[in-house]
Amino acid sequence: MKKYILTISLLMGLLMPVAAQSLSGSRFEERSLSLGGGYTNMVDTYLSPLRYGGGNVSLMSECFSQTTIPGGRWFAQSLFVLHGDYATPASGNGLTVGGMGDYSYTWYYEAPLLSPQGGKLRLFVGPQAQLRLGGIYNLRGSNNPAQLKLGANLAASAMAKYGFALWDTPMGVRLQADVPLLGVAFGPDYGQSYYEIFYLGQGEGCVHMTSLHNNLSLRTHLSYDLQLRPCTLRLTLANDLYQWTLAGKHYRMFTHSVMLGVVKNLYRVVRDEEASRYIPY
Amino acid sequence: MPVHKHFQFSIFNSQFIIALCAMIFASCSPIEEYDNTxxxxxxxxxxxxxxxxxxxxxxxxxxxxxxxxxxxxxxxxxxxxxxxxxxxxxxxxxxxxxxxxxxxxxxxxxxxxxxxxxxGYATNFSEEIQTHYLGTDYKIASGLRYTILPDNIGYVYVPSFSNSIGEGNLDECLYALALCRGLIIDVRSNGGGNLSYAETLAARFTNERVLTGYICHKTGTGHSDFSEPQPVYLESSNGIRWQKPVCVLANRGSYSATNDFVKIMRTLPLVTIVGDRTGGGSGLPFSSELPNGWSVRFSACPSFDVDMQHTEFGIAPDIRVDMTDDDRARGVDTIIETAREILSR
CATH class of the missing domain: 3.30.750.44 (Transcription Regulator spoIIAA)
Structure with a gap:
């Protein structure tokens, strides 16, 4: 297990600095910030066998930028999604509240065969590193009131972008899908209490390896961009289907959100290093 | 150079596709849902x-x-x-x-x-009779009520472990009782509360780390699916520690975290358990709920004493004493009197 965790950490660690290094020169960059809300549906059998339904509020920040790798086909995306959820069971008794922060870093390659240079449809694929940290709290629990949600994944991501114009107004549609493939997640044993883990320090075995056999999840973002001056408006339908089966416990969370945001397109120019070192006086 | 067959794994291989499908279906195992009937x-x-x-x-x-x-x-x-x-x-x-x-x-x-x-048992506790010992000018340090009895024996009543017991409360309480020749800790009719408060109190009565029992949890749905029992230790406190004889008073109402407190205290050398058998309740409770909104609580993690025995049905005292009717009629608490006698020896 330790070797597995080490391998995952190493692969995730490699993704980020390599991409960061390739962002050091002049490049195109698209930054967006969206806010929205929607529907949440969750089941966590450690807390309750019942399905809970409710709402969520979400904040999403994204930076999509071209790298300086020659050829202009490599891109990097840094995506942070923060959402707070509340849900009740069908009976109306009980309340579960939760909060989750998702960070992902993706290194995209623009597929040359499917999206020729200058074409309207552009397709990207690439590896993604995901970090997920959050928790849910059930107000009816005694010694099992909450679940800490902590996980890291290596995922596969694909994105399609299509640009068009209507009534002389430039627009774009984008679809992104992420599927985690390998990872690690924290979770107590089937009937283990947090008293044992945190108070008695008996937390051995709480880190589990995850892959498609126990973590079949999918995140999709369908966005529509409307270019206005001085910025672009973005409407996103965000669907996050996240499910873990760890130590015989099931956790499923579906969030469907509508988000409205703004996009700022930038072209970052790096000054000449020699010139920047010149001190006139 | 020979090529091992299992390295010839292609995504177009039927075995790979079957394995992938099996993994995907395994992760989609249904969660049982119940009707609200x-x-x-x-x-x-x-x-x-x-x-x-x-x-x-x-x-x-x-x-x-x-x-x-x-x-x-x-x-x-x-x-x-x-x-x-x-x-x-x-x-x-x-x-x-x-x-x-x-x-x-x-x-x-x-x-x-x-x-x-x-x-179904003798109550072995009376609040009215207890007032003859506690009086009305007793001190309250969060979850502790304490006084000094006329024979210079400290008396601490802990009505519940739901009320917090902090290190500062214990320092003040034990400092005030420091000159007493013995100490009575009365946990009768204490129905439990927070395990950590019980352990915080017990930590004042040991000078070293001691094994107090074991705990395990369920690892699956089977009735016998349990983890390996893990030892539970009591660390001695860094605050004021009591070094003289102690009597812990228990009855059938000493339940749950209080049962655990008695389980811990009986492992310590200067402690005598006096009174009736405790009520038990050695399982750490979890909660769940039904489709109609009712909530259910149940024992989920069993704990054991140092001999790996269950204490679910209580712990026998070292000195078995019941409150007698004669003493009750005279306003005397037989169990407190027995403890005073033990501590006066």
Whole structure:
């Protein structure tokens, strides 16, 4: 297990600095910030066998930028999604509240065969590193009131972008899908209490390896961009289907959100290093 | 150079596709859902207990508990036309079969409970008589009420472990009682609360780290699926530590975290347990709920004493004493008097 965790950490660690290094020169960059809300549906059998339904509020920040790798086909995306959820069971008794922060870093390659240079449809694929940290709290629990949600994944991501114009107004549609493939997640044993883990320090075995056999999840973002001056408006339908089966416990969370945001397109120019070192006086 | 066959794994290989499908279906295993009908609620409750309750094997040995038989017996009493009150009564009776004070069914109109661990026995405690000892000018340090008895014996009453007991409270309390020749800690009719408060108090009575018992948890739905029991140690406190004899007073109402407190204290050398057997309740309770909104609590993680024995049905005292009717009539607490006698020797 330790070797597995080490391998995952190493692969995730490699993704980020390599991409960061390739962002050091002049490049195109698209930054967006969206806010929205929607529907949440969750089941966590450690807390309750019942399905809970409710709402969520979400904040999403994204930076999509071209790298300086020659050829202009490599891109990097840094995506942070923060959402707070509340849900009740069908009976109306009980309340579960939760909060989750998702960070992902993706290194995209623009597929040359499917999206020729200058074409309207552009397709990207690439590896993604995901970090997920959050928790849910059930107000009816005694010694099992909450679940800490902590996980890291290596995922596969694909994105399609299509640009068009209507009534002389430039627009774009984008679809992104992420599927985690390998990872690690924290979770107590089937009937283990947090008293044992945190108070008695008996937390051995709480880190589990995850892959498609126990973590079949999918995140999709369908966005529509409307270019206005001085910025672009973005409407996103965000669907996050996240499910873990760890130590015989099931956790499923579906969030469907509508988000409205703004996009700022930038072209970052790096000054000449020699010139920047010149001190006139 | 030979190529090992298992390295020739292609994504177009049928074995790979079958393996991938198996993984995907395994991760989509269904979560059982229950209807909000009397039958659905009965099934939900029976299954929650069946998959999570931790004393089936122990209680099968103790008194022949058979949860499958209980299903058959109580299923016959369920009818989808029955009233909510009627369903509550049947489900409450079914849970009573577990003979566990940590098992409750909570509805808006009532709480189903098993209190036979204390209701069927002598109370061995009277608040009215206790006032003859505590008086009215006793001190209160958060969850502790304390005074000095006329024979220079400290008396600390802990009515509940639900009220916080901080290190500062204990320092002040023990400092005030420092000149006493012995100490009585009365946890009679203390129904429990927070385990950590019980341990914080017990940590004042040991100068070294001591083994106090074991704990384990369920690892699956089977009645015998348990983790390896892990030792539980009590660390000595860095604050004021008591170095003189101690009597802990217990009765059948000493339950749950208080049972755990007595379990810990009896492992310490200067401590004598006086009074009646404790009520027990050694399982750490978890909660769940039914489709109709009722909440259920049940024992989920069993704990054991240092000899790996269950204390679910209580802990016997070192000195067994009941409050006598004569003493009651005279306003005397037989158990406190016995403790004073022990500490005066």
């Amino acid at each position: 009397p039958t659905g609620n009965f099934e939900a409750l029976w299954n929650i207990i069946d998959e999570h309750y931790c004393f089936f094997d122990y209680k099968a040995d103790e008194y022949g508990l058979n949860w499958d038989n209980i299903y058959r017996r109580y299923k016959r009493k369920i009818d989808d036309g029955m009233s909510s009150m009627g369903l509550f009564e049947v489900l409450g009776d079914m849970l009573d079969e577990l003979r566990d004070g940590h098992v409750n069914l909570y509805a808006a109109h009532d709480v189903a409970r098993y209190w036979d661990f204390r209701e």
